[in-house]
Amino acid sequence: MTTTATAIEGEGLLLLLNWMSPAFPTGSFAYSHGLETAIATGSIHDAESLQGWIIDLVTQGSGWNDAVLIANATAATTDQINALALSLSASAERHLESTALGASFREAAGAFVTFPLPDGEVAYPVAVAAAGLAAGIEKTPLLLAYLQSYAAVLVSVAVRLVPIGQKAGLSVLAALVPVLKETAIRAGQATLDDLGGACLLADIASMQHEFQKTRIFRT
Numbered sequence: 001m002t003t004t005a006t007a008i009e010g011e012g013l014l015l016l017l018n019w020m021s022p023a024f025p026t027g028s029f030a031y032s033h034g035l036e037t038a039i040a041t042g043s044i045h046d047a048e049s050l051q052g053w054i055i056d057l058v059t060q061g062s063g064w065n066d067a068v069l070i071a072n073a074t075a076a077t078t079d080q081i082n083a084l085a086l087s088l089s090a091s092a093e094r095h096l097e098s099t100a101l102g103a104s105f106r107e108a109a110g111a112f113v114t115f116p117l118p119d120g121e122v123a124y125p126v127a128v129a130a131a132g133l134a135a136g137i138e139k140t141p142l143l144l145a146y147l148q149s150y151a152a153v154l155v156s157v158a159v160r161l162v163p164i165g166q167k168a169g170l171s172v173l174a175a176l177v178p179v180l181k182e183t184a185i186r187a188g189q190a191t192l193d194d195l196g197g198a199c200l201l202a203d204i205a206s207m208q209h210e211f212q213k214t215r216i217f218r219t
Contacts, residue, residue: 012137015112019105019131020149022156026104026124028149031097032157032217033062034206039161040214043201047168050158051175053202054151058176058183061199062094063150066125067143067187068195073129078118085123088195090203093210093219100218102127143184151176161216 018024035053038044044053057063065088073081089095101124106117109127115134117127125146132142152173159169197203209219 016145020145037205070129091206
């Protein structure tokens with residue numbers, strides 16, 4: 001039986017495959033979300049520690065907040081949601097990452113669908129939400145695709161930088177599948193009152209990265 005989480009096909013599915021593909025020109029490969037510092041300090045040193053870190057971010061950190069923002073965005077509330085999303089950036093680099101990805105996604109996704117956004121800086125999850133609304137994509141598939149992309153970028157960082165290797169990276173992604181699905185469904189039922197996080201080490205790592213002498217990633 002088809003569930004809400006998988007009830008998408010045709011043009012909507014193709015849009016999501018394009019938008020959340022590693023090849024989509026958002027430049028996400030240049031950002032580590034503070035993971036570079038966590039690897040440098042030894043907090044993340046193997047597949048197990050990486051998996052736990054991503055699970056925390058997705059279920060009670062920036063990934064969760066992004067999902068709640070996407071789920072609650074409407075055409076009438078885009079400006080307010082965007083202001084809230086920008087204010088939730090835990091560091092200057094998190095702000096840079098979100099707005100740079102938002103600007104790149106805004107431009108690239110515009111080749112597929114026309115969607116209104118506020119003038120000036122736009123947070124990445126808000127740009128994704130606006131594009132999804134314009135394309136008529138249901139929230140749960142949009143959230144699943146976004147969270148999968150979010151996790152895949154972080155796994156890619158660790159595959160290259162720890163390094164944990166591609167096989168271990170794929171094992172982490174496989175283990176994350178039920179977590180991503182549950183989080184997407186939970187976020188789809190959440191309100192803005194459910195925003196919040198407890199991933200202080202990830203936030204601190206993002207702040208420390210601003211002063212890290214040897215860096216490969218922008219954040």
